Amino acid sequence: MTKKILLVEDNQDIANIISINLSMLDHQVHVFNDGGEAYKHLNQNYDLAILDIMLPGTDGLKLCKRLRQLQPDVPIIMLTAKSSELDIVTGLENGADDYLTKPFSVLELQARVKAHLRRSANKQQEQDQNKQILQFGDLVIDPNLYQIKLADNVLDISAKEFELLYFLAQQPQRVFSREQLLDKIWGCRHEGSAHTVNSTVNRLRSKLETDPANPFWLKTVWGVGYKFSH
Numbered sequence: 001m002t003k004k005i006l007l008v009e010d011n012q013d014i015a016n017i018i019s020i021n022l023s024m025l026d027h028q029v030h031v032f033n034d035g036g037e038a039y040k041h042l043n044q045n046y047d048l049a050i051l052d053i054m055l056p057g058t059d060g061l062k063l064c065k066r067l068r069q070l071q072p073d074v075p076i077i078m079l080t081a082k083s084s085e086l087d088i089v090t091g092l093e094n095g096a097d098d099y100l101t102k103p104f105s106v107l108e109l110q111a112r113v114k115a116h117l118r119r120s121a122n123k124q125q126e127q128d129q130n131k132q133i134l135q136f137g138d139l140v141i142d143p144n145l146y147q148i149k150l151a152d153n154v155l156d157i158s159a160k161e162f163e164l165l166y167f168l169a170q171q172p173q174r175v176f177s178r179e180q181l182l183d184k185i186w187g188c189r190h191e192g193s194a195h196t197v198n199s200t201v202n203r204l205r206s207k208l209e210t211d212p213a214n215p216f217w218l219k220t221v222w223g224v225g226y227k228f229s230h
Contacts, residue, residue, distance in 0.1 A: 003047035008038040053080045068095030075116035136230040168228035177225040
């Protein structure tokens with residue numbers, strides 16, 4: 001099925017290569033070379049977005065943050081010429097689901113796009129099946145609203161943070177490795193995978209736990225991974 005993909009990349013040659021290869025997968029690619037111009041079109045319904053970080057007008061991080069506000073469930077892949085941990089974490093904290101560091105393989109990009117679109121379709125199917133609301137004391141995890149409430153307060157969380165908590169809370173006390181969580185929640189493996197999971201858990205703890213340094217809900221099992229406790 002044809003999907004609508006947003007591509008924001010100021011390098012015309014790279015944009016053309018990506019557009020051609022994604023069009024070969026029967027997708028409709030909307031290309032912008034200027035971040036400011038792309039910002040004006042973020043209210044359209046996209047099935048996936050690919051954003052370069054360094055852009056004229058408006059940078060990719062601001063585009064990512066705004067797009068996540070408008071479309072909480074759309075998969076976002078960041079393209080960056082930088083590979084430092086800080087740049088990667090900043091992208092993830094602004095709502096990105098994945099990243100590719102330039103130069104990258106077009107085949108890998110196609111694989112990432114397929115994986116995220118597949119996961120997005122599966123997630124929508126699961127949502128349509130009216131998934132079970134989980135409640136543990138004053139913590140309520142509602143998959144139908146993608147909402148977490150603690151003591152009647154709605155937490156400000158990202159889609160990935162919700163998915164991670166909901167997945168762990170469905171099987172309390174069971175320990176999952178970082179690799180298992182990455183595969184289940186992000187749907188693909190990439191460099192810095194352990195840090196991707198760690199940073200998401202840390203952000204969740206900062207919003208969920210009374211004392212993030214001594215978590216009650218999200219426990220670390222050293223040398224193994226994480227579990228949900230109650």
